[in-house]
Amino acid sequence: MMWYIPLMPISTPATQTLDLLFVPYRVFEHPHPPGSLEQAARERGQAPGQIIRSILFRYEKENFFLTLMAGPGQISWRKLRAHLGVSRISMATEDEVLTVTGCTVGTVSPLGLSRPIRILADVSVFKPEEISIGSGARGVAIIIKSADLQRVLGKIEVGQFC
Numbered sequence: 278m279m280w281y282i283p284l285m286p287i288s289t290p291a292t293q294t295l296d297l298l299f300v301p302y303r304v305f306e307h308p309h310p311p312g313s314l315e316q317a318a319r320e321r322g323q324a325p326g327q328i329i330r331s332i333l334f335r336y337e338k339e340n341f342f343l344t345l346m347a348g349p350g351q352i353s354w355r356k357l358r359a360h361l362g363v364s365r366i367s368m369a370t371e372d373e374v375l376t377v378t379g380c381t382v383g384t385v386s387p388l389g390l391s392r393p394i395r396i397l398a399d400v401s402v403f404k405p406e407e408i409s410i411g412s413g414a415r416g417v418a419i420i421i422k423s424a425d426l427q428r429v430l431g432k433i434e435v436g437q438f439c
Contacts, residue, residue, distance in 0.1 A: 289414050294429070295429070331410065360397065397434045
């Protein structure tokens with residue numbers, strides 16, 4: 278695997294959070310934004326299941342929650358609705374993603390969010406020893422031990438959501 282070392286250190290709210298908590302991590306910057314999950318995994322030297330996707334959903338009028346899932350997994354809307362005890366959920370719009378998380382779609386990290394938010398993680402997220410998550414910057418990932426991410430996130434809801 279070839280690592281790209283940026284000339285200027287990359288600093289995002291997610292990396293700042295990890296730095297403040299003295300949590301070890303590595304930053305990986307893609308030479309060009311990857312076109313697929315498989316390409317991103319290959320460039321990072323990981324399996325697709327090690328890439329954690331963060332997707333923002335809305336329920337009721339202004340209630341948002343962030344879901345974390347491993348790689349190619351597909352979130353079960355039925356399981357999310359049952360877990361939340363609601364009959365309707367929808368994916369957040371691009372504007373809502375930016376407002377709620379402080380990140381653009383495709384860069385969302387569960388760390389350094391612009392406001393507190395409920396986080397639901399599928400159990401598959403924490404199975405690999407090492408994973409990568411969004412950093413808040415396009416084409417840049419944070420590679421971290423899954424146990425460290427779980428510890429930093431604290432009281433999140435972990436379940437079978439895929």
